[in-house]
Amino acid sequence: MDKGKLQQFNRREFLKTGIGLSAGLFMPEAFALPTRLPERTLSFYNTHTGEKCTATYWADGHYVTDEIRKIEWILRDHREGKTHNMDQNLMDLLVVLRHQIDSRRPFHIISGYRTPRTNEMLYRTTSGVDKHSYHMQGRAIDIRLPGFDTRKLRQAARSLKAGGVGYYPHSNFIHIDTGRVRFW
Numbered sequence: 001m002d003k004g005k006l007q008q009f010n011r012r013e014f015l016k017t018g019i020g021l022s023a024g025l026f027m028p029e030a031f032a033l034p035t036r037l038p039e040r041t042l043s044f045y046n047t048h049t050g051e052k053c054t055a056t057y058w059a060d061g062h063y064v065t066d067e068i069r070k071i072e073w074i075l076r077d078h079r080e081g082k083t084h085n086m087d088q089n090l091m092d093l094l095v096v097l098r099h100q101i102d103s104r105r106p107f108h109i110i111s112g113y114r115t116p117r118t119n120e121m122l123y124r125t126t127s128g129v130d131k132h133s134y135h136m137q138g139r140a141i142d143i144r145l146p147g148f149d150t151r152k153l154r155q156a157a158r159s160l161k162a163g164g165v166g167y168y169p170h171s172n173f174i175h176i177d178t179g180r181v182r183f184w
Helices: 003-016 065-074 088-101 116-125 150-159
Strands: 020-022 025-027 039-046 052-059 107-111 140-144 164-168 173-177
Touching: 039 065, 039 088, 052 065, 052 088, 065 088, 088 140, 088 150, 088 173, 140 150, 150 164, 150 173
Parallel strands: 039 107
Antiparallel strands: 020 025, 039 052, 107 140, 140 173, 164 173
C-alpha cells in the first residue's frame, strides 16, 4: 500500500474510533478543546540522548514542515541515528493528551521511531516488543511525564479512545500508537 493510501486509511481508522475532526484537530467526545486552536506545540526530552525539543508543528491552519522535522529528529532511532516520517495523527493525539492532563511539561521519550534492525534486536532481547511494531512506521511513541502518575497518564490516554495504549508499570512508561483502539 502506498504512503498516501496508508495515510488515508489511518485517518479513516481514527474516525471509526469516534474521534471527530474540529478545526483540523482530533477531538474525542469525552474531551473538547476550544474549536479554534491557533497553534499545536509539543515539547520532548529524549531520555537516551539528553536532547530537548519544543516545536510548534501546526500554525496558521497548516502543518509546519521544519517544525515536524525537529520532532522527527528527536524521535529518531537513537541507536542508528535514523529518522522517519512520523504520523501527524500521533502528534495531534499527543496534543489532545497534553490538554487532557493539563500539562505543559515535556514528554520524556523512551522510544519513538525504530528501524527494523533495532526493533528486531529489542524483540529478541526485551519483553513486550511487537515484531511488527508501529514504531517502525512512525506511528508509535513510548513516553512518561515525570511528576505525573503514569497510571493516570495511561487512564487519560485510554479515555481518548484513539489507537493503542500500553502500560509498562515496571519501566514507568506508556505506549501510544495510531493503530486500532486496544489496551494492554
